[in-house]
Amino acid sequence: MENIFKAMMEGPKKTTAEKSTETAKRVRRMVKGLAQKAHEARARGEPIAYLFIASFYDDILRAMDLVTVGTENYAGLCAAKMDAERFLSRAEGEGYPRYLCTYATCGLGFDALRRELGEMPPGAPDGGMEFPTVMLGTGMMICDPRYKWYQAAQRYTNAPMHVLGLLNPPVYYTHINLEEVRDYYIKYAREELKGLVDFLEQQLGRKMDWDRLSEVVDLTERTAKVWYEAYQLRKAVPTPMSTEDAVNTMVPGYFNMGTQEAYDFYRELYDEIKHRVDNGIGVIPDEKYRLLWGLSLPPWYGLVLFNYFESLGAVFPIEVVYHPPLPFEIPANVTDPLERMAWRFYDGFTHWYEKAQKHTGNPWVEWFLALIEEYKIDGVVLHQAMTCRTIHTGQLHQIKVLKEYSDIPVLLLEGDIVDVRNYNEAATHDKIDAFIEVVDAYKKGKQS
Amino acid sequence: MVQGLARVEQIYQDRSQRAKELKAGGKSIIGYLCSFTPVEIIAAADLIPYRIMGNVKQPIAHADAYLETIACPFTRSCFDIALGGGYDFLDGFVMPHACDNIVKLYDLWGYNIKHVYAHFVNVPHTLSSASFEFFRAELETFKTSLERFSGRQITTEELNRSIQLYNEQRALVLGLYQLRKQDPPLLSGTEMTKIIVAVMSTPATEANELLRGVIKEVEGREDGCQKKPARLMICGTGNDDITFMEMVEESGANVVIDDLCFGSRPYWWEVEESDDPLASIARSYLEKLNCPRTYRQSPGSHQEDLENRFGYLYEFAKDFKVNGVILYILRYCDTHAFDAPDVKEYLQGKGLPVLEIEGDYPTPSIARLKTRVQAFLEMIG
Numbered sequence A: 001m002e003n004i005f006k007a008m009m010e011g012p013k014k015t016t017a018e019k020s021t022e023t024a025k026r027v028r029r030m031v032k033g034l035a036q037k038a039h040e041a042r043a044r045g046e047p048i049a050y051l052f053i054a055s056f057y058d059d060i061l062r063a064m065d066l067v068t069v070g071t072e073n074y075a076g077l078c079a080a081k082m083d084a085e086r087f088l089s090r091a092e093g094e095g096y097p098r099y100l101c102t103y104a105t106c107g108l109g110f111d112a113l114r115r116e117l118g119e120m121p122p123g124a125p126d127g128g129m130e131f132p133t134v135m136l137g138t139g140m141m142i143c144d145p146r147y148k149w150y151q152a153a154q155r156y157t158n159a160p161m162h163v164l165g166l167l168n169p170p171v172y173y174t175h176i177n178l179e180e181v182r183d184y185y186i187k188y189a190r191e192e193l194k195g196l197v198d199f200l201e202q203q204l205g206r207k208m209d210w211d212r213l214s215e216v217v218d219l220t221e222r223t224a225k226v227w228y229e230a231y232q233l234r235k236a237v238p239t240p241m242s243t244e245d246a247v248n249t250m251v252p253g254y255f256n257m258g259t260q261e262a263y264d265f266y267r268e269l270y271d272e273i274k275h276r277v278d279n280g281i282g283v284i285p286d287e288k289y290r291l292l293w294g295l296s297l298p299p300w301y302g303l304v305l306f307n308y309f310e311s312l313g314a315v316f317p318i319e320v321v322y323h324p325p326l327p328f329e330i331p332a333n334v335t336d337p338l339e340r341m342a343w344r345f346y347d348g349f350t351h352w353y354e355k356a357q358k359h360t361g362n363p364w365v366e367w368f369l370a371l372i373e374e375y376k377i378d379g380v381v382l383h384q385a386m387t388c389r390t391i392h393t394g395q396l397h398q399i400k401v402l403k404e405y406s407d408i409p410v411l412l413l414e415g416d417i418v419d420v421r422n423y424n425e426a427a428t429h430d431k432i433d434a435f436i437e438v439v440d441a442y443k444k445g446k447q448s
Numbered sequence B: 001m002v003q004g005l006a007r008v009e010q011i012y013q014d015r016s017q018r019a020k021e022l023k024a025g026g027k028s029i030i031g032y033l034c035s036f037t038p039v040e041i042i043a044a045a046d047l048i049p050y051r052i053m054g055n056v057k058q059p060i061a062h063a064d065a066y067l068e069t070i071a072c073p074f075t076r077s078c079f080d081i082a083l084g085g086g087y088d089f090l091d092g093f094v095m096p097h098a099c100d101n102i103v104k105l106y107d108l109w110g111y112n113i114k115h116v117y118a119h120f121v122n123v124p125h126t127l128s129s130a131s132f133e134f135f136r137a138e139l140e141t142f143k144t145s146l147e148r149f150s151g152r153q154i155t156t157e158e159l160n161r162s163i164q165l166y167n168e169q170r171a172l173v174l175g176l177y178q179l180r181k182q183d184p185p186l187l188s189g190t191e192m193t194k195i196i197v198a199v200m201s202t203p204a205t206e207a208n209e210l211l212r213g214v215i216k217e218v219e220g221r222e223d224g225c226q227k228k229p230a231r232l233m234i235c236g237t238g239n240d241d242i243t244f245m246e247m248v249e250e251s252g253a254n255v256v257i258d259d260l261c262f263g264s265r266p267y268w269w270e271v272e273e274s275d276d277p278l279a280s281i282a283r284s285y286l287e288k289l290n291c292p293r294t295y296r297q298s299p300g301s302h303q304e305d306l307e308n309r310f311g312y313l314y315e316f317a318k319d320f321k322v323n324g325v326i327l328y329i330l331r332y333c334d335t336h337a338f339d340a341p342d343v344k345e346y347l348q349g350k351g352l353p354v355l356e357i358e359g360d361y362p363t364p365s366i367a368r369l370k371t372r373v374q375a376f377l378e379m380i381g
Helices: A002-009 A027-043 A058-063 A071-080 A085-093 A102-117 A145-157 A178-204 A210-235 A243-249 A251-255 A260-278 A305-311 A337-350 A353-358 A363-374 A395-405 A425-447 B004-013 B017-024 B039-044 B073-083 B100-112 B129-150 B156-178 B189-200 B204-219 B243-250 B277-288 B302-319 B334-349 B366-380
Strands: A048-051 A067-070 A134-139 A161-165 A289-293 A314-319 A379-385 A410-415 B029-032 B048-051 B092-096 B117-121 B230-236 B253-259 B324-330 B354-359
Touching: A027 A048, A027 A067, A027 A243, A027 A251, A048 A058, A058 A178, A058 A210, A058 A337, A067 A071, A067 A251, A071 A102, A071 A251, A085 A102, A102 A145, A134 A145, A134 A178, A145 A161, A145 B302, A145 B334, A161 A178, A161 B129, A178 A337, A178 B129, A210 A251, A210 A260, A210 A314, A210 A337, A243 A251, A243 A260, A243 A305, A243 A314, A251 A260, A289 A363, A289 A425, A305 A314, A305 A425, A353 A363, A363 A395, A379 A395, A379 A425, A395 A410, A395 B100, A410 A425, B004 B189, B004 B204, B017 B029, B017 B048, B029 B039, B039 B048, B039 B129, B039 B156, B039 B277, B073 B100, B092 B100, B100 B117, B117 B129, B129 B277, B156 B189, B156 B204, B156 B277, B189 B204, B189 B243, B189 B253, B230 B243, B230 B302, B243 B253, B243 B366, B253 B302, B302 B334, B324 B334, B324 B366, B334 B354, B354 B366
Parallel strands: A048 A067, A048 A134, A134 A161, A289 A314, A289 A379, A379 A410, B029 B048, B029 B092, B092 B117, B230 B253, B230 B324, B324 B354
Antiparallel strands: none
């Protein structure tokens, strides 16, 4: 714990949070390893794909041995290293306004600079993003930049791009009968996944090994299960692992899924959390308040804020963002690996739908309420990233609906995912101080 | 009743009046957002489609408590009006999956504005054969939901009649645009915006009659617009208000063609009639409606990609003898903003000067924008 406070006193250069678990501390090495893998692939002349997280196509890429570069991850890394501004400014100079997703503008600025220099921008974190052979966007309902970003990036890469159409029923205002639409949604997802396979076969000159894909899908499902089970252990008091670790431990699940390495990682994470629970080892010695990190991307340049919460006795046992897939049953007769992937995608977006239909009408709030109860939560924190309309519009509505069903205190912080210019650390701390007082009163009220 | 442009002006000044009359007469009014809503299906159910718009002159009064300021200012304005009761006359609302902003707005609207009917039409982003098949299935779901709401079946014949009606409307609008080809044009951009707003606020049969009257009136004009050195095209996002267009035209330009949501975008194409009208609607809306929210696969190099995506803009520019382009993009419109450098590169590469304007809604100081527009027009000479 002393390390945490020492880290905070080191001054403004400190951006990353002090982590609790040894497994989370290994993630930085893993990220470097993924970058190194891409550099080595490039040196050998092997193909490389630009990849979006949570696009549900990872298994295909693993089965085809395609080395990937997680472009959102790279922007987050640049932010954490306080080395995003040169790329953001470059993108602005190229004509991309500041209000656009800063994952995207960081990536576009990087691509523009790399093209101009004809080599990696000097000193780029982890040696830079390797030049893509293909760029794999997704036309989803969660984020327009998932296809517009790479489409724009073509001016700097000229790399062939494929957009995979993956749609889910509208999950917010719940009024449709899922039974009436499910079949054609899953069929569409399956066919679009097949379209990606066709594209990659053509571009890479490799054939899909369907048995191998089935094995990868199995491995992904097993990995998701152990990941979920590890996080279930976080219900313990004191909390054995907090959100500042989770924003790291998501890396294998979101950037390296479908690999034995990811499975082993979560197995080890499970064992470590279990050990901490069995021995009553908490994130902080005197845990006073348990908070939920809601549906919000974190400020990657300011993860140390989690340690600030801890200095006030508050921990985050769980978070909605970067959560492992929730368990569900794929019908037993579904054996085709692409169809299994389609089912996984479909459930990912409709998991809370029917419960919400009967209760709050909002699947996110439904999930919040479940987590508040299961993880004994005393307060909810959301972060509004100013350049991300994908996740960060609708938060006021979530808060409004949540307040109709719970009197739990809620804090809405303001900042950004990558652009530190949208962040005021002193004001953030003031807000947190005031919020903790409210949480304290709420908790005392609950106890009495 | 007044006809032609005088009637257009009347509707533009009080555009919900006719819808409210029809409602009082027992008709159901279905509000919708965006050009991607297939109005043909709504009309085939004998319901009145009514385009939801904002109010550029009305500051946000209610929406701030519900919808973040980082959301599209146009959709915020629409929602603000709804929260204030301005859309209480609607019986239902339909929103298509056009962009992240509309997806989120659907949730908020449904939760907070209690219309009897609500439906979200999911629209794929890609043009694969699976996307067309999916969209057709989604339109079948939409049709079924309208049938449940209206209590009547929609037949293939009714769908085809509705397609004919809207194709006729598109042809009439296209005819009006043709009257802007000459120099000076017979019809201004400001007038065209008012006409489009009026058409979108009126049942199709009446709107088509109105368009016929307007065409006759404009064709008979002996003096249309004043001849000006600049013939402009305005491209970009939606603007249902004339303030910006009027300022541009008062600054020494004739706006002769556009690629805007409240302009040519919903009209420059048609739906084929067929034995499977839903498949025709799916194909036409997905393939022919040019909007950056639909991804068009690059055929090869970057230059070929630009040609594939924006070639129609250069065709507009040639057909209408344009000598400058204003790219008007509302703040927080991600899909258009990501395209902006590509659009500029493409059009400038064709020798067309381009001025990019970041719009807001409600419109901020028009004087500041006017200075920029005037400087641009001086440059065009």
